[in-house]
Amino acid sequence: xxxxxxxxxxxxxxxxxxxxxxxxxxxxxxxxGYTLVPARGAGSRGExxxxxxxxxxxxxxxxxxxxxxxxxxxxxxxxxKGYHLTVYVSDVSVITPEKxxxxxxx
Amino acid sequence: MLSNxxxxxxxxxxxxxxxxxxxxDLKFPxxxxxxxxxxxxxxxxxxxxxxxxxxxxxxxxxxxxxxLILGFSMPILGYWLLVVTRRVSPMDAAAIAxxxxxxxxxxxxxxxxxxxxxxxxxxxxxxxMLAVMESPAIIVGLLLAAQARQKVKLGAGGDGASMVANxxxxxxxxxxxxxxxxxxxxxSSVVILVGSMVIGAISLPGAMxxxxxxxxxxxxxxxCLFLFEMxxxxxxxxxxxxxxxALLVGYGILMPLxxxxxxxxxxxxxxxxxxGGTTLVAVLAASASYIAVPPAMRLAVPEANPSLYLxxxxxxxxxxxxxxxxxxxxxxxxxxxxx
Numbered sequence: 001x002x003x004x005x006x007x008x009x010x011x012x013x014x015x016x017x018x019x020x021x022x023x024x025x026x027x028x029x030x031x032x033g034y035t036l037v038p039a040r041g042a043g044s045r046g047e048x049x050x051x052x053x054x055x056x057x058x059x060x061x062x063x064x065x066x067x068x069x070x071x072x073x074x075x076x077x078x079x080x081k082g083y084h085l086t087v088y089v090s091d092v093s094v095i096t097p098e099k100x101x102x103x104x105x106x
Numbered sequence: 107m108l109s110n111x112x113x114x115x116x117x118x119x120x121x122x123x124x125x126x127x128x129x130x131d132l133k134f135p136x137x138x139x140x141x142x143x144x145x146x147x148x149x150x151x152x153x154x155x156x157x158x159x160x161x162x163x164x165x166x167x168x169x170x171x172x173x174l175i176l177g178f179s180m181p182i183l184g185y186w187l188l189v190v191t192r193r194v195s196p197m198d199a200a201a202i203a204x205x206x207x208x209x210x211x212x213x214x215x216x217x218x219x220x221x222x223x224x225x226x227x228x229x230x231x232x233x234x235m236l237a238v239m240e241s242p243a244i245i246v247g248l249l250l251a252a253q254a255r256q257k258v259k260l261g262a263g264g265d266g267a268s269m270v271a272n273x274x275x276x277x278x279x280x281x282x283x284x285x286x287x288x289x290x291x292x293x294s295s296v297v298i299l300v301g302s303m304v305i306g307a308i309s310l311p312g313a314m315x316x317x318x319x320x321x322x323x324x325x326x327x328x329x330c331l332f333l334f335e336m337x338x339x340x341x342x343x344x345x346x347x348x349x350x351x352a353l354l355v356g357y358g359i360l361m362p363l364x365x366x367x368x369x370x371x372x373x374x375x376x377x378x379x380x381x382g383g384t385t386l387v388a389v390l391a392a393s394a395s396y397i398a399v400p401p402a403m404r405l406a407v408p409e410a411n412p413s414l415y416l417x418x419x420x421x422x423x424x425x426x427x428x429x430x431x432x433x434x435x436x437x438x439x440x441x442x443x444x445x
Contacts, residue, residue, distance in 0.1 A: 015401075015404050015412075016401070017401045017402075017404040017405045018404075018405070038136075054400065054412075054416060081408060082408035082409035083408040084408065
């Protein structure tokens with residue numbers, strides 16, 4: 001039986017124009033990394049075709065529960081300014097918890 | 107009149123629209139449009155650069171000055187027209203106006219295909235104007251949006267606490283303007299276009315000859331591919347017409363007509379171009395950006411609705427210019443130059 005350790009997963013869906021800003025938040029808040037994929041779909045702002053000028057991204061960050069709030073505060077502030085972000089947080093289990101404590105990028 | 111449309115690039119645009127309307131499963135590989143637009147800007151830049159090495163400095167400076175005047179004044183006019191109708195919020199108006207002050211390289215290249223097909227010569231200066239006109243409208247759009255945002259805030263009333271908050275927000279706003287100015291001036295199309303022009307201008311003529319197949323011979327084919335995909339993108343926006351409403355659809359046609367008329371006047375009277383060059387200046391003034399400006403507005407004016415400005419610039423103004431606008435501006439230019 002492999003040991004499992006609880007972590008939080010934040011998933012964000014938003015326009016690719018915000019990529020740099022999100023990465024800056026992750027760095028400043030000391031997350032251990034992030035994964036980003038191009039995304040397509042439809043929502044309150046209409047259909048996203050995935051072309052350069054009309055592209056969405058889906059970003060996933062796994063982090064310890066006690067660091068979730070700082071990131072969520074920053075995201076809420078962006079939403080308050082009018083940016084459109086779909087954000088959800090879920091409980092996940094990992095097998096290597098030490099992987100998620102060290103900040104990325106030195 | 108119909109013969110104006112019998113140009114492969116325009117016909118492929120029509121095929122793209124048709125493919126979408128008949129719900130074909132046709133799909134282009136991801137990033138093809140991006141790759142093609144890099145190629146097209148590079149090729150036209152190199153081509154222009156070779157010609158630019160031969161032009162007069164005074165005339166070039168004059169063309170740049172008029173490009174700046176157009177780039178700064180068109181979005182202000184566009185904003186004012188939108189605010190008067192009271193159909194959209196000031197934030198939406200600022201974002202839309204920025205699109206109309208900037209330019210569409212796709213429309214410009216279609217105009218070149220049109221002129222080539224008719225065997226009409228054109229000056230090289232409009233190409234410099236294309237590079238110059240990418241950025242000013244983005245800056246004007248940002249300033250208009252910042253002003254509208256300030257008004258909304260003042261309208262919301264100001265007790266002590268919110269005054270303090272405003273102070274912080276202002277610093278924020280300034281930092282945001284700084285990054286966006288940087289982005290407006292270093293935006294990818296500007297870098298590719300200006301960089302290729304300089305390379306074309308300073309390279310040895312013999313060395314440039316080896317690039318001839320790349321610059322000239324495959325250019326129109328690549329443009330056909332690009333417009334093919336853009337036709338599908340434009341048609342995808344058709345169903346959003348209902349959402350934007352008849353008045354805004356009218357705006358998407360009125361703005362290029364105003365811009366085209368102003369552009370013909372500037373090209374003929376102020377710059378003294380022939381029919382070809384005057385047509386190209388009109389196309390610059392009439393076209394609306396749909397590649398450079400939307401991401402900038404998403405970032406800078408998040409309050410504005412992207413489906414409004416994308417539908418207007420890509421779904422209405424771009425097809426209008428490709429099909430009707432270009433021959434119309436050419437007709438106006440011929441009338442002026444003929445008289």
